[in-house]
Amino acid sequence: MPDRQTVLVTGANGQVGRNICSVFDGSFNVIGLSSLELDVGEAAATHKIFDKVRPDIVINAAAYTKVDDAEANSSLADRTNFHAVRHLCDTCLKHDCLLVHFSTDYVFDGEATRPYSEGDQTNPLNAYGRSKLAGDNYIIENSKQYLIFRLAWVYDHADVNFPSKILHAAKVKDRLKVVDDQIGTPTSAEFVAKNVHQLITTGGADKNQRYNNVYNLVPNGEASWFDFAIRLLSRADALGFNLKCKAEDVMPIKSSHLAQPAKRPQRVVLDNRKIQQELGIRFALWDAYIDDFLEQLRRQNENI
Template sequence: MSALLITGANGQVGFELQRSLASLGQIIAATRAEMDLADEASILSVLKKYKPAIIVNPAAYTAVDRAESEREQAMAVNAAAPGVLARWAADNGAYLLHYSTDYVFDGMKADPYAESDPVNPQSVYGESKWLGEEAVRSAGANHVILRTSWVYGHHGNNFLKTILRLAQERSALNVVADQVGAPTSATLIADVTRRIIEVVSGSNAPDVSGTYHLSAGGNTSWHGYATHIVREASAKNVNLALTLDALKPISTAEYPTPAKRPQNSRLDCAKLTDCFDLRLPAWQEGVNDVIERLARAIN
């Protein structure tokens, strides 16, 4: 069986990848303790030890606001490390799957973003992820880059879990309503990754190297997302202090942050679904699944 290396194994996507890829080969689940992506020597040591045929890289510096003051760390993990992985993959005949973000765009387009649209990152985080993409492309390895958005899961920290916690603690809450995107579950990302690996590992595998967009179907605002979370949690009998009428929409201007967020994070996923014969579920499906799991734990 082929060896598959998963970086950032304790992260939201890394955790789900261990489930989705388990039957495809020998899984090497590398945590930061074993493989520090800010340290090239650490990366190369793990690669030389395990010699993976497939590298899956969900690990990233994701503290979007803190990246504005920790540029060097963000660039090391998000920009330099993917290049190290990709060059090793090119030299050793390995396949690389790497994840990127809607933050490579400025969010000013009216329609969903296609892979061919020009990038214009507005934050250190977005710039670092774009430079990581470019490092992967320039290395010459067989690769797939998946840009995704608004990632959440039952494992790790994310917007969904934060809103659910705050709804239990607070009787009023303000949430930004003029940024739109598609909440995308770590489970969906991991399952799509499995599908891609099955395609590229098959006999007479097509050349599908390139960049693809991956997000759940439909779209909403952060306020719409929060409203759905509160409504579903209430329906699952989670004891909430927050009522829907006390969940107030506000503008981005009313909630300033160190890093600028894209107002439009919608991604056109037609290239991905056509190439890999996929159906992407509505964003509500994955959100409801996670809320149900969390509600069982709470109740």
């Protein structure tokens, strides 16, 4: 039996990083490093880790993801989402390893009337999107072995995110207001990790053809944050969660009421046919992953 390949995961305590580590564990020798163990913005530390670990694959799940804060801190966003990606890409080239990276739906402006294909024109509306796009472009222009997965609206049971905030608020408030004029595709971090694993491990297809590609990686369908909230609360209600605010008590509002510092695209639906074709599978609709999220959340926190 051949030796297992070594996978270095950066940002291993984030939503995607954590799921990547658990899904890859077993079939790979996984070295997951949190931001405290490796600050990817420190080029010298990155080189040192590569020399020590000698990875076959680097999965960069580290990112500055505070979309609103990035408006006032664009240099911090650039540090992690562009400059660190540049170092990682150059170091992967030097060590001849595959770089797996994650991009965002926020590289698009949301003006299209149809789902965005991987090659469509980008035009980020905010500092976070610009920093991520700079990282993507550097990899595409310089890497010899890469995979970029473009994600949207990522959530995981172990983190503070939109669905966990909605559930906690619904326990204590009898009414909630949620925006209905931003549309995307809620994407579970476990779904992301499983499909990245499958794309890397599935044999047969020509790896040269599969690598050096951008793949949109989201489930099927689309939703507004309002749709997401009411679907989440109706499933939570059906599963016996103790809620003060039920799905019918959620009121739709417009984004203009939130005064969010970062401008967001109104509607970005990612066309995910390329990856489904590559994997030879059909993804479920976005809301099929909600029950798993709720069950995992309940296992983690029995009081919910």
